[in-house]
Amino acid sequence: MTAVPGPVLLTSTAVTGLVVLLLLSVGGAHLARRRRELRDVARRAELTPLVYTLLDGEQTASSLADAPAVLDDVVLHLLPQLRGNDRQVLRDLLLARGVIDRAAEQLSARAPWRRGRAAMLLGATGSTRYTPDLVTLLEDRSSDVRSAATRALGKAGDVAAVPYLLASVSSARPVPSGIVGMALLDLGTAAIPTLRTALESGAAPARALSAGLLGLHGDLPAVAALTAAVDDAVAPTEVRLAAAAALGRIGAPQAADVLARVTVLATDAALRTTAAEALGRIGDPDSVPALAAGMTAADLRVRTACADALASIVPEGRERLRLLGASAGPAAPVARAALDAVSLDSPRSLAGAR
């Protein structure tokens, strides 16, 4: 360490040069961005009224075919918020400007974000023409693209995609169940028949997802299959949990017996908790004894869920809670707290209690 090593000096100089270059680029980028933002704001202000005149029928799509590119952003922002004829008008405008054709070409682009954005754009147009291409993208090597294709299929509204969406949950390149769930919800009630089939014969993740969605749809014809799933001791826990929650959402009193049995006898605390919550939503006074029995559970979560469920069964459940609250034992404080809570529940906190 006695002479200045050449590589040290060289590296120092190179790094310093790089730093100067970076800092200059940052300054330049800052100024350019400010200018671009101001210009875009001005252009948007100019073009947005034109889009409204188009929707009012005072202009034609071809008259806007050569407008600046920022018009596409304005249209794509509006597109998901519109339905029916207005949506068709904007779709025609995008077609006239070549945006849709370019997006279709981009579905096979090299960059994942290009494929993903193209899929989202095609989905937003609400056209079923590109369903096969989007279904192919469900197996894309990029997880971001698979997710984008899933969302796009939901927006496109083609019910033919439902089996593919359900299969994608457990494929070799799976799509997260939450994204598939949102897409299936976007497809609406048309997806229900396929969901019922998947509940009984699909793979475990698809069964659990189907059960959850059927519950959100409040699908009464699915109650028998959902009850059977809860009652099936050898079914995967995720399926039983989803089915129990779904029965609660549907509010099916015919499932109360099975749910009461699970609340008292199941070994899995999460399943007992969910079954108790479902009983609370159903509100059947015949469930009161089972819920009261559940309040002796060792697990605090089960006791709390049972107490909350009793509190929502009026007046029988609350009567029992008052008795339990006055007694000794681990159920008493939970019972008193549940009664206290229902006397004060705000609208927003009730909405949050899902």
Added chain:
Amino acid sequence: MRDTLVVAGWVLTAHVALFHLITLLLVLAGARRVWRNRHWRGVEGHDETFASPLTPAVSILVPAHDEEAGILDTLSAALGQKYPALEVVLVDDGSTDRTFELVAERYALRQVTPRPTADLPVDGEILSVHRATTGDPLLVIRKTSVGRRSDALNAALNHARHPLVCMVDADSLLETEALLQVSRPFVEDPDDVVAAGGVIRAANGALTDRGTMLEPRLSRRWVVRVQVLEYLRSFLLGRTGWADAQALLIISGAFGLFRRDVVLEVGGMDPLSLAEDAELVVTIQEHLRRNRRPHRVVFVPQTVCWTEVPESWQVLGRQRKRWSHGLGQLLWKHRRMIGNPRYGPIGLLALPFFLLFELLGPVVELVGVAAVLSSLALGLVPPAVAGAVLALAIALGVLLSATAIAVEELTYHRYGRGRDLLALMGTAVVEHLWFRWAHSWYRLCGLVAALTRRTPVWTAMPRVGFSVDRAPAERLVPVGS
């Protein structure tokens, strides 16, 4: 003697070079991810998440001790989140100021019967539980303080009701869509995602109004500016890089979202840890890896929580000593994971890095610098050589900061004023003249405290609150919206 000094000098050079090289790689990996995310902006599906019935409800947990300066702003920001279903659980952890009174007055609190949903051990005594009667989903727990944030968080966990829990510092402001953004991975992948963190930025100097960030501005204080830069490097890019390597070790206590069932499964927060946020993340990953359960810990770089950072060297020093002490505790507790392939990238990459560079780094740096200065004094090393090596170390450090500033400006560009950007660039250079060395000293003190097994002490940071701009209504457009 001569040989020892020369070797020490070279060890320092190699350490500094290696540290910067690895950090630069992390920053570049983070920058790549942030850059890629930029292409997806606008199609992330936040509106769908907001409207989806599949979006899980969140309990926001806010431990507070003597936080009268900013608690109402923090609560306004938390309760004003654009999120379909949430509750806020505030724990007044033995405040001696007007924290509770202010909250009680604003939200018309009413005492209720405690309604615990879990039974994690809590050392402080729960004095009372209150709920807002203003329609806000706010629960307030009053407890005696035992001087540990983890104890307050465990009390909050015991009363949280929702499947996800978001831990937020009482001096932090969440941007309106922060919860929606950070919860997106849980909505999309509810089976595997167990924890998610977002970016923390310094709020000091910024203009806010009732919990809403109006205009991020850089503080005039250098001690704050260097922290702004440090947060950019470590939160925006470093953690993004670690998360991409599946080795994220820290989700900041100021803002992190966790699956409640998993947190309860590992026994909640470690009551004795001084780095309870990192401790929780490592414990969760250790537990799930040991049980071979698939899991993901993710980082969402576009999510922002603004927090108050120390405004004086004294407070900063206390904070950094505590962090270093906590890191020492953490590495000792999880020593079996270090270098252990069973724990994947966490065991093989993150923990060894934190041991060699974060925990032991100050020892090497300060001993090395002392050796170089001694060599210079004894004439063993020509000043030109020492100067060249020092210049290289500084240049590498500045390059790191410049990269972080560049990525910030090209992607999120939160600082709209040109002078803030210039001040950041200046900070990138001057921080190496003093902050770096002071920081190393604080970390060394923390390491000594950990090695001597000193009793962990959690000292509260004095708060100054947020800069207030009672703006006209038309200016009330939150940033990030």
